Amino acid sequence: MAFKIDVREDGVPVRWATDGEGVAATADPEYEPALYAAARNDRTRYLDWLADAVAPDPKVTAVERERRFTALGATERSPVLRLSIDRLGEVRQVGREIRQREHEAHAPGVLSLYDVDLDPQFRYCLDTGRDPTPGRDLRTLSLSLPPAALAADDLTALTVDGDSAGDDAAAVRRGVERALESCDPDVLVLSSGDIVALLADAGVDLGRRPGHRKLAGESTYASYGRVGHSPARYDVPGRVVVDRSNSFLLGHSSMAGLRYFVERAGKPLQEVARDSIGGVLTALEVRHARERDVLAPWQKRQTERWKSLDTLHAADRGGFTFQPDTGGSAGGANGDAGGSGVHEAVHELDFASLYPNIIREYNVSPETICCDCHDGAAVPELGYSVCERDGFLGDVLGPLLDDRAGWKARIAAADERASTDDLEAKADAVKWVLVSCFGYQGYRHAKFGRIETHEAINAFAREIMLTAKERLEAAGWHVVHGIVDSLWVTAAPDREQTPVREVAAAVTDEVGIELEYEGRFDWIAFCPRKRASGAALMRYFGRWADGTAASASERYKLRGIEARQRSTSPFVAAAQRDLLDAFDRGRAPEPVCDRLARHLATLRRGDVPRDDLVVTQRVSKRAGEYRRASRAKAALERAAERGFERNPGQSIEYVVVDDDRSGAERVRLAFEDGTAYDADCYADRLVRACASVLGPLGWDERRIRQYLDGTRDASLSSFGDGR
Amino acid sequence: MNSQLPTLEPGVTFLDDGDTPAALYRLVGRHLADANGSTYWLDARNAASPDAIRRHADGRVARSVRVARAFTGYQHYELVRSLPAEVTPRTALVVVPNVASLYAEDDVPAFEAEAMFDATLELLAALADALAVPVLVTARERRDRVRDAADRTVTAQRTQAGLRVDGPSFRTDVYWHDWGFQTTIPYWVDLLGAADADAEPAPVEPAAPEV
Incomplete structure (x- = not known):
């Protein structure tokens, strides 16, 4: 079964299917994608107009009249125009041009367009009824390049399945080529998609045929009130490219989770891997809507009902x-x-x-x-x-609920020695879709x-x-x-x-x-x-x-306290867990504060390894857009100075070295050498983490500091005055 | 306090509310206090806060309000198009806050947004005209366009003395505060006559014009 769909420059899809241990490629020049148009109130004269308007367009190869459901709740099929498009990948362009033409001739919104913005590879599978689930386990090769090396175009730091690829450019090239030859991977898991371009510049093609394509440049977007960043996307012939930095599902599950959605949504692996949870939900819905003969609207025009x-x-x-x-x-x-x-x-x-x-x-x-x-x-x-x-929605989610319940039961019943990793990964992947489906309805x-x-x-x-x-x-x-x-x-x-x-x-x-x-x-x-x-x-x-x-x-x-938060440094997280043990012993505040004092002393002695103080923060703005001199701004400035661009929506890892300064000297990036850190800054974080533990007992930061000041003795004197 | 705010005439009124978003609720509450019939509130950007509306409109009045919220330009346009099927000559008021906001978002191509926004303004004007109902709009973006399309503009300002509302046939003369009311000079002029009896009457409109 075709696990990867390439779209050639001429718009022809090429299916890559597993064939025993190998693969087979088949071009499908006969395939033509289609979009649909319906008219407001089913007034067919607008469809007549559109049929005439697109007649001279070489991108449109056929116009047919059909009847389809244009909404989930529709009780009758509407007359629609089916426009066959010459090239896979040009559907959106045709959609935009129709909108432009409509704008010149009619009031806005006389036409509604359907099946316009589907991933070409997903569309191909939907249209042709092909199942993108691979016929055997796919072979995976993992290529990683640390962010700093990527920023410096330095391939010598590249690792292939965890091992160094080589010490100089020629050795790296040979190393990667050897790995490709011996493993013949079906899937390339990359720490960043940019590795494709970097290796191509060095003369290495990662695909099963020469060449690669950049599908989209990097971009920053806002979604659910959060700023996101999507890095540039690449495609190579015959192999699935998975960008680990741009795969929510891989980050929160594993390949097993991805494979599950490939099967459920009928969307090929490469496209599922880079989908957001909303994207996965949409794919599941579009596929199910097709089964009901309902078209997928391009722009949603359904409105809220008038309500009191x-x-x-x-x-x-x-x-x-x-x-x-x-x-x-x-x-x-x-x-x-x-x-x-x-x-x-x-x-x-x-x-x-x-x-x-x-x-x-x-x-x-x-x-x-x-x-x-x-x-x-x-x-x-x-x-x-x-x-x-x-x-409709229950039909879409029902199989997910049932599958997940089944896996959970199997995990619970599993022999201790049996691995349940894949089941747990699938359960996690589905969990994300299930927890998002409610919010997504309001999106x-x-x-x-x-x-x-x-x-x-x-x-x-x-x-x-x-x-x-x-x-x-x-x-x-x-x-x-x-x-x-x-x-x-x-x-x-x-x-x-x-x-x-x-x-x-x-x-x-x-x-x-x-x-x-x-x-x-x-x-x-x-x-x-x-x-x-x-x-x-x-x-x-x-x-x-x-x-x-x-x-x-x-x-x-x-739940919700520092030790659970991604942004908390390992040192603070571990200290908070230790404070929890102290809390557990008597559920009294004083012994917890005494433990806190010991962690503070370790910190003040300079004994904490810097790796344990790394803070991971998701940045929401560019350095210039921060109004206040925040640590994130400082980290961004430092990254920029080192040619290591971070965009809103991406994470940045840093250690605070001098919190009293502003600008790039305030922090060090995680990959920089050094041992210095700002003990006061981390002491504040420790005290805050302690306040979370003691909050239920009515102790806040001020009370904790009072206690620490009051009990200061020789052994605790290393703790400063507490700000 | 309400007598110190205008009721709204048929036609499109642009409320230029600057930094006083509360003016919208006050004006709506004032208008509805004397009106019968239902109100259609076509919302954008969460202006339709039930609490804020109720604070300025009593129970009977608040019950007459129907709200539908748009979250994209397409939805806003479709809701505007649906108004003629809802609104009748007996409708008390149509409220369209932030009328331009959703067309300014980048999820609608500019040419389409322009066309939908133009059509929105035309439709509201035609609706107000054909059914002789008052339509009240506010705008954060494209205010000049909205002002031009409206039959009249009413400005609201927050002053040290309270909310001040000025329009072609109305001016606030008495400002209410939490602690009581304070009058303006035009109020006394209106009440007592100008000091110079020979002078032309001061150009002061009645405090609560009849509609």
């Missing part, structure tokens, strides 16, 4: 949060108000994949919500109707998204959580905390309890979504909110009780 302020208000409420005032509560709270505090003997219950399960169990989908054919107020609070016909550019779907999912989720809370309370349990899809309960004093698993099973039956028993904590601590207002980032940590933990490998469960 009451509905808007109810719809805009976020997910469920239950943060009780713990002052004097029955849960054994020992902290300040706002839901923080330490609780003993707590059970955690989670709704598994709550949002995607709501989509499936409650049939929430763009074409089922607010349907015209069903009355009634199926959606709580909002009063939207829900159609009974099989929802304005989601092809099949709809705001009312997003609102309905949220409304069902709130009702389900409230139901669970009520049932638990009626069964003698006290809910100490609840957020989005998780509840934490302790036995209510002076009450008899129905066993918590029994209650969970009853709730599961009632709401139709499994309320899973996650485990029991000996204690769990909820951190105070950092800001009094606004949505609270959920920060907590707890120690699993022996034998009841969901994951036996981890003693603690951490």
